[in-house]
Amino acid sequence: MNLTLLQVAGILGLAAVSGLVANWVHDIRDTGGYRELFVDESRYPNARECPALRNADRTRQLTYGERSPSDPELRNVSPSPGAGATSAISTPAESVDTTRTTPVEIAGDSASESEPKIVDGIEHIGVEAAKRALDDGVLFVDAREAKYYAEGHIPGAYSIPAYGARIEEKIQEISDNWGVSAPVIVYCNESEECEASHIVANQMKLFGFTDLRIYETGFPGWVRAKLPYVVGDEPGTLAEAIVPGTKEGE
Amino acid sequence: MKRSFALVWGPLVARLIVGGTLVYSSFHKIVDPGDFTRILLNYHVFPATWLHPLAVIVPWIEAFTGMALITGFGRRGGALLASGLFASFIVILGYNLARGCPTICGCFSTFAENQHLTIDEKFAKMHREIWLVDVPCFALSLWILVAAFVAPQRGSSVSAA
Numbered sequence: 001m002n003l004t005l006l007q008v009a010g011i012l013g014l015a016a017v018s019g020l021v022a023n024w025v026h027d028i029r030d031t032g033g034y035r036e037l038f039v040d041e042s043r044y045p046n047a048r049e050c051p052a053l054r055n056a057d058r059t060r061q062l063t064y065g066e067r068s069p070s071d072p073e074l075r076n077v078s079p080s081p082g083a084g085a086t087s088a089i090s091t092p093a094e095s096v097d098t099t100r101t102t103p104v105e106i107a108g109d110s111a112s113e114s115e116p117k118i119v120d121g122i123e124h125i126g127v128e129a130a131k132r133a134l135d136d137g138v139l140f141v142d143a144r145e146a147k148y149y150a151e152g153h154i155p156g157a158y159s160i161p162a163y164g165a166r167i168e169e170k171i172q173e174i175s176d177n178w179g180v181s182a183p184v185i186v187y188c189n190e191s192e193e194c195e196a197s198h199i200v201a202n203q204m205k206l207f208g209f210t211d212l213r214i215y216e217t218g219f220p221g222w223v224r225a226k227l228p229y230v231v232g233d234e235p236g237t238l239a240e241a242i243v244p245g246t247k248e249g250e
Numbered sequence: 251m252k253r254s255f256a257l258v259w260g261p262l263v264a265r266l267i268v269g270g271t272l273v274y275s276s277f278h279k280i281v282d283p284g285d286f287t288r289i290l291l292n293y294h295v296f297p298a299t300w301l302h303p304l305a306v307i308v309p310w311i312e313a314f315t316g317m318a319l320i321t322g323f324g325r326r327g328g329a330l331l332a333s334g335l336f337a338s339f340i341v342i343l344g345y346n347l348a349r350g351c352p353t354i355c356g357c358f359s360t361f362a363e364n365q366h367l368t369i370d371e372k373f374a375k376m377h378r379e380i381w382l383v384d385v386p387c388f389a390l391s392l393w394i395l396v397a398a399f400v401a402p403q404r405g406s407s408v409s410a411a
Contacts, residue, residue, distance in 0.1 A: 007327020011318055015310035022280065023306045033283045035302040044291055044298035050351035051294075052369070145284065145362060163284045163291075189365065195291075 026165075032146060034165040045120070045202045051195060122201050123213050125185070127225045130154075130215040133185055139178060141204075143188040143196035144219070152229045154187065154222055162188065162196035171200075171207050180208040187215040187222075194218060261397040264390040265319040268332050271387055272316030275357050279309035282360060289356030293342050311335070319394065329395035336388035343376050343384070355379040 026033035041047075117124040125133070134140065140157035142149050149159040160170045174184070184204060188196035197214045204212055215221075222229060279286040287305040290296055296304060312335065318328030339357070346353040352372035354364040357379055367375065 004326040004330060007318070007324035008330055009327075011314045011324060011327055011331055012311060015314050016307050018314070019307040019310040022310070023283070026283065033281075035283050035287065035306050037303050037306065039299060039302055041298045044301060047291060047296065047298040047301065048294055050346070050349065052351055053349065148362070161284065163288045165284075 032161070032164055036165065042202065042206055044199060046198075117216075119214070120198065120202070122198070122205070124216040125213050127215070127217055127221050127227070129213075130185060130187070130222070131225070131227060133183070133213075138183045138185055139174070140215075141174075141184055141186045141200060142219075143186055143200040146233075148189070148219075150231070150233050152219065152223070152231050154219065155228060155230050157187075157230075160200050162199040167200065167203055168207075171204050171209075174204075175207055175209070181210055183211040183213070184209060185213045185215050187218045189218045189220055257397045257401040261394045261401075264394050265322070265325060265329075268387050268390050268394065269316040269319030269328070271383070272312045272332060272335070273320070274316075276309045276312035276316065278358075278360055279305075279356075280313065283309075285360045285362060286356065288361040289354060292354050292356075292361065293346065294351060294353075295342055295345065325394065326398045329391050329398060332391040333388060333395060336384050336391055339384045340380055340388060343380050347373065347376055347380075352376075357383060 023033075023035055023037075025031075026035075130140075134154065134156070140154045142153045142157040142159045143162040144153075144159075145161050145163065146159060149157075149161075153159070158170075158174070160167050174182070178184075186197045186201045186204070188194050194214060194216055197216075197218070201212050201214055217224075219229070279289075283305045286309060287301055290301050290304055290308075311331065315328045315331040315335065318324040319332060339355070343353060343355060352369045353376060354361050354367070354372060355376060356364070364372075364375070
């Protein structure tokens with residue numbers, strides 16, 4: 001029996017050492033797989049609470065049935081030509097305005113203006129309000145994984161994967177460049193009750209951001225609405241994040 | 251002949267099956283700890299502060315447990331750990347089934363690959379994971395463990411198990 005326990009301890013020890021070394025390698029190679037070993041409870045709010053159970057409205061659970069943007073059906077959705085949409089919008093560096101600190105008021109959807117939906121103190125907006133905010137130059141934060149961001153994202157959106165490494169540093173960068181009073185809209189996929197958006201938005205709230213919204217139908221809703229989106233890794237940095245409202249001709 | 255199967259050849263095959271399953275399932279978790287963090291979070295049973303340490307270490311526990319079973323070095327400890335791992339998976343998925351929380355197991359695929367599933371598809375997959383993978387592997391792990399204790403540690407044929 002002692003030998004068995006010794007074997008268990010040996011396997012656990014080897015696993016712990018290997019895991020820590022692998023984590024260190026992820027860190028120095030900056031693969032995005034690095035995990036901070038000590039995170040605050042606030043990093044993953046409601047970690048032990050099932051979102052499907054938290055939401056009493058059963059119809060909301062139908063969002064689980066929505067498909068991811070990598071789904072072939074969604075990827076075949078082409079933006080409407082009338083909107084001037086293209087799946088590969090360039091991001092000219094000269095149109096960047098990283099000094100903007102003036103908050104822009106975000107109007108809610110006309111259908112829900114009278115009764116804004118607020119979850120955990122953060123207002124949720126629909127696709128129409130999100131589109132208007134984009135036109136107004138509001139910063140969008142994409143909370144999905146980097147590979148989904150590369151497959152398609154809202155023009156000018158800055159990528160902060162909710163389950164990625166060092167999201168605090170990226171939020172600090174936004175705070176330094178835009179100020180905590182700048183309006184920010186966070187989105188992800190609408191599946192999983194948009195939990196990734198909540199994680200990032202909650203972190204931003206802790207940083208002192210006061211004008212936060214969650215665009216709740218996320219990128220799939222954006223594609224369904226036939227709005228323009230960008231394919232690729234751009235903007236890779238916050239400095240390159242375009243402000244659509246300042247683009248040429250607008 | 252029957253004793254030889256129950257204590258030697260049966261456990262040997264079981265070790266290869268369970269060990270192979272564990273090594274295979276650990277691979278994508280080791281490669282993408284971010285995705286595994288998301289899987290752990292979607293179980294909604296762990297405190298937030300546990301998620302990152304678990305995401306860093308658990309895949310390696312699976313891998314080393316699997317290798318211990320495949321190679322036979324530390325098979326008793328490996329069988330005990332494998333039993334614990336599969337029992338944990340059964341409890342976690344069973345708990346979420348019982349409370350009606352659709353969960354992505356992430357046992358053999360990434361969270362991202364499964365996030366398009368509907369609620370019903372998730373529940374169906376949870377049932378499949380429990381009854382086709384976790385319960386059989388848990389039973390095989392117990393078999394390996396019992397055989398390792400019952401079979402005397404002598405003789406060439408026994409040492410093969």
